[in-house]
Amino acid sequence: MTEIAVLGLNHRSAPVELRERVAFQEGKLSTALSAVREELKLPECVILSTCNRVELYTVIPERNGHEAKLKNFLTRFHRLEPESLDSGFYWHLQPDSVRHLFRVAAGLDSMVVGESEILGQVRDAYTQAVSHGSVGSVFHRLFQTAIRAGKEARSRTRIGQGAVSVSSVGVELARRIFRDLSSKTILVLGAGQIAKSTLACLKAQGIKKILVANRTQEAAGPLAESVGGQVVPFADLEASVTQADIVICSTSADHYLLTRPQIQSIMSARRQRPLFLIDLSVPRNLDPRIGQLENVYLYDIDDLEATTSSNLQMRLSEMEACSEIVEREMNGFLNRLNGNGSARTPARA
Amino acid sequence: MIFSHAFIIFASYAAFALALLTGILFLAQESRLKRKDPTLLASGAVPLELLDRINLYAVVAGFILFSIGMVAGSRLARLEWGSYFNADPKELWSLVTWGAYATVLGLRLTRGLRGRRVVFLSVMSFALLAFTFLGVNYFTGTRHAFIG
Numbered sequence: 432m433t434e435i436a437v438l439g440l441n442h443r444s445a446p447v448e449l450r451e452r453v454a455f456q457e458g459k460l461s462t463a464l465s466a467v468r469e470e471l472k473l474p475e476c477v478i479l480s481t482c483n484r485v486e487l488y489t490v491i492p493e494r495n496g497h498e499a500k501l502k503n504f505l506t507r508f509h510r511l512e513p514e515s516l517d518s519g520f521y522w523h524l525q526p527d528s529v530r531h532l533f534r535v536a537a538g539l540d541s542m543v544v545g546e547s548e549i550l551g552q553v554r555d556a557y558t559q560a561v562s563h564g565s566v567g568s569v570f571h572r573l574f575q576t577a578i579r580a581g582k583e584a585r586s587r588t589r590i591g592q593g594a595v596s597v598s599s600v601g602v603e604l605a606r607r608i609f610r611d612l613s614s615k616t617i618l619v620l621g622a623g624q625i626a627k628s629t630l631a632c633l634k635a636q637g638i639k640k641i642l643v644a645n646r647t648q649e650a651a652g653p654l655a656e657s658v659g660g661q662v663v664p665f666a667d668l669e670a671s672v673t674q675a676d677i678v679i680c681s682t683s684a685d686h687y688l689l690t691r692p693q694i695q696s697i698m699s700a701r702r703q704r705p706l707f708l709i710d711l712s713v714p715r716n717l718d719p720r721i722g723q724l725e726n727v728y729l730y731d732i733d734d735l736e737a738t739t740s741s742n743l744q745m746r747l748s749e750m751e752a753c754s755e756i757v758e759r760e761m762n763g764f765l766n767r768l769n770g771n772g773s774a775r776t777p778a779r780a
Numbered sequence: 781m782i783f784s785h786a787f788i789i790f791a792s793y794a795a796f797a798l799a800l801l802t803g804i805l806f807l808a809q810e811s812r813l814k815r816k817d818p819t820l821l822a823s824g825a826v827p828l829e830l831l832d833r834i835n836l837y838a839v840v841a842g843f844i845l846f847s848i849g850m851v852a853g854s855r856l857a858r859l860e861w862g863s864y865f866n867a868d869p870k871e872l873w874s875l876v877t878w879g880a881y882a883t884v885l886g887l888r889l890t891r892g893l894r895g896r897r898v899v900f901l902s903v904m905s906f907a908l909l910a911f912t913f914l915g916v917n918y919f920t921g922t923r924h925a926f927i928g
Contacts, residue, residue, distance in 0.1 A: 725895050742822060
């Protein structure tokens with residue numbers, strides 16, 4: 432009797448050093464699928480390979496021996512020493528293998544609970560296996576049900592809601608303030624790593640006008656070039672802030688670069704257009720009293736982190752409701768599968 | 781003529797009600813942003829800039845309709861009661877309400893104000909409007925007795 436099995440490793444079971452050695456590059460995925468089908472004689476196989484997990488879903492003819500065969504295949508394919516795969520892997524058989532896939536698709540097994548990217552990655556892995564002829568009737572139903580359950584879990588619970596990184600919180604806050612981000616101007620002061628990633632997130636929203644100011648022209652130039660921005664003089668900060676709608680500040684200055692009276696006069700010059708200031712610097716570079724001014728919204732790194740933490744808590748509190756949906760869908764799938772006699776009866780609900 | 785007067789006035793009320801709704805939403809969301817409420821992003825919301833803009837347009841539309849309605853009403857008063865202005869409580873409170881919304885628009889359009897204070901004024905102006913519409917009939921001896 433056939434059995435759905437998964438051999439894999441993820442961010443919890445294995446360090447990145449092992450994950451990156453076992454990961455399948457996109458160009459090699461079809462070779463790997465062919466090898467599983469022809470060398471191991473397994474007609475159905477889907478390989479899910481992301482930065483946080485590598486998983487081989489297969490339909491095996493009987494329970495015994497396939498874990499070792501698949502590990503041997505991995506050592507051959509990636510040219511690894513056999514002992515390097517002794518730890519870090521998990522091997523699940525029905526119903527745990529099915530439960531695992533459903534939880535992965537719903538984002539319950541992700542490093543950032545509820546993240547939506549994984550659902551697209553599961554869909555891509557399935558599509559790729561389909562186009563390669565490695566999917567039969569069992570995996571068609573399995574993956575389609577898992578993807579549908581993943582969507583349902585996200586739409587019926589808040590598992591995927593609320594930004595959970597500092598950069599995405601910055602973007603979400605900007606979207607609560609401004610109507611159309613693409614028409615706005617960003618000013619970046621300094622060139623810290625979080626500032627760069629926040630800028631990248633905002634740029635992904637279609638923002639076209641980016642101004643970069645730094646104490647040294649050498650640091651401002653490359654950043655401006657990389658994002659298609661324009662270098663503006665650091666000495667003329669007030670003129671730049673007057674033009675900008677969003678200011679990301681991340682310098683190593685040990686004093687306030689902008690004070691409340693400065694922003695007050697800037698707001699008059701900009702006819703009270705809303706101004707969103709993100710101060711990622713420690714010590715802070717923007718006078719906190721600036722946030723008291725009307726139409727000015729000032730967030731520092733602690734404010735952003737408080738929001739990410741609150742959103743993460745909310746997602747965690749949704750895990751139980753989400754798991755219930757996953758269990759229900761999984762049981763439905765296994766019952767249908769069992770009814771058709773294609774695979775084993777679930778051992779437990 | 782009485783129907784066109786009433787219709788235009790009611791149309792202005794609808795526009796002012798939209799200004800009230802967007803104003804309340806603006807004040808609630810702006811307050812959460814200012815307080816840095818960590819749960820703010822857990823729910824959907826309309827951007828402040830859009831709420832502010834709709835609030836402005838709704839006040840402009842309401843103000844124009846209200847002004848036209850008042851002119852139509854004064855012409856009606858001339859026909860019915862013999863004078864354009866009869867110092868009826870409804871007329872007096874309508875002028876007060878008109879003045880409040882004129883102040884909101886004046887601050888917005890001439891002084892370029894936007895945001896919390898001017899939106900708050902538009903919300904408060906609706907309280908005057910509500911009194912003009914309902915309160916005047918209950919608390920004063922208006923000749924606009926067809927309402928309430």
